[in-house]
Amino acid sequence: MVEFGVNINNREPLLVESYTVEKMMDLGAMAEEYGFDSVWVGDSLLDRPRLEPISLLGHLAAQTEDVKLGTGCMITPLRNPLQFLQAWNSLDMLSDGRMVLGACMGPPTPGCKEQYEALGLEYRKRAKMLEEQLEIFKQFWREGELTYDGEFYQYDDVDFRRGPEVRDLAPVQDDPTIHVISNPAHHNNGTDEVINRAAKRIVELGDGWMASGLGDAPHEYSRQYNSIVDYATEHGHDPAEIETSFQVTMTIDDDTASADEKMRKYIKTYYPHLYKEADQLAWGPSGDADDLIAWIEEFQERGCEQFIIRFGGEDQTGQLKQFTEEVLPSF
Numbered sequence: 036m037v038e039f040g041v042n043i044n045n046r047e048p049l050l051v052e053s054y055t056v057e058k059m060m061d062l063g064a065m066a067e068e069y070g071f072d073s074v075w076v077g078d079s080l081l082d083r084p085r086l087e088p089i090s091l092l093g094h095l096a097a098q099t100e101d102v103k104l105g106t107g108c109m110i111t112p113l114r115n116p117l118q119f120l121q122a123w124n125s126l127d128m129l130s131d132g133r134m135v136l137g138a139c140m141g142p143p144t145p146g147c148k149e150q151y152e153a154l155g156l157e158y159r160k161r162a163k164m165l166e167e168q169l170e171i172f173k174q175f176w177r178e179g180e181l182t183y184d185g186e187f188y189q190y191d192d193v194d195f196r197r198g199p200e201v202r203d204l205a206p207v208q209d210d211p212t213i214h215v216i217s218n219p220a221h222h223n224n225g226t227d228e229v230i231n232r233a234a235k236r237i238v239e240l241g242d243g244w245m246a247s248g249l250g251d252a253p254h255e256y257s258r259q260y261n262s263i264v265d266y267a268t269e270h271g272h273d274p275a276e277i278e279t280s281f282q283v284t285m286t287i288d289d290d291t292a293s294a295d296e297k298m299r300k301y302i303k304t305y306y307p308h309l310y311k312e313a314d315q316l317a318w319g320p321s322g323d324a325d326d327l328i329a330w331i332e333e334f335q336e337r338g339c340e341q342f343i344i345r346f347g348g349e350d351q352t353g354q355l356k357q358f359t360e361e362v363l364p365s366f
């Protein structure tokens with residue numbers, strides 16, 4: 036069964052006058068009311084600045100009851116692993132076990148490099164940093180403590196217990212879900228070596244794969260998906276247990292030309308210099324309900340189980356309602 040989530044777009048309040056912080060938070064509550072399965076926020080420090088995701092997730096945990104809450108995606112290497120664990124464990128306690136971590140290293144862009152350098156971190160080694168962090172997160176959630184000796188992080192019997200605690204600072208979930216992001220073809224770096232390393236990272240260190248930016252390249256989606264399945268099968272993992280999600284920008288309008296124009300304006304505003312040469316279709320479909328249904332069905336057939344939708348355009352509420360009425364019933 037396919038699931039649907041909504042990305043409430045926590046950069047948009049800084050870009051569009053009419054999309055206020057209040058409207059952004061209302062969109063999260065509406066997503067639950069309208070029957071979506073999850074609500075998501077994005078992350079970036081200097082590349083594409085936005086409202087900070089941990090803070091927003093805490094607010095979303097308080098104003099929702101049942102939907103899963105996640106990051107699409109969190110650039111975890113920008114954060115100290117211990118401080119991140121403190122924050123994420125707290126969120127899982129606040130939400131009663133509803134958190135899903137979408138974890139990534141950040142794209143190969145000048146802005147991403149700038150934010151690593153501003154924090155004194157090695158941009159070129161961000162993949163290794165991400166992998167070490169995923170190992171650390173899994174170990175801590177499994178054992179409640181850390182003993183780890185890596186290239187970037189070292190811990191010797193570290194935990195959050197000091198003696199008088201009546202409960203641990205630990206997730207409600209026994210094993211919090213991690214979706215590892217991989218979009219190499221989207222960034223013109225889709226060599227077999229990169230694709231296969233991503234597959235290993237996803238299978239060994241995560242619980243699922245999250246894609247984005249492959250909206251016009253279903254064959255590239257299949258390429259990464261097949262690499263994941265092949266690696267899992269060859270190394271004793273059940274491919275069916277690996278969750279698959281796709282964060283996609285969609286613009287819905289009865290008038291296809293109007294939908295296309297909204298999408299073009301949105302992409303131009305959101306990615307003014309980093310992706311000015313990219314085809315808007317790379318980010319996802321625009322059009323009427325039938326267009327969006329056909330796009331979803333294409334990627335569902337290629338293995339995607341969950342679609343996380345970021346609506347392109349100022350009228351987020353209107354698009355959410357139209358999508359709920361005209362697209363969701365087909366699934």
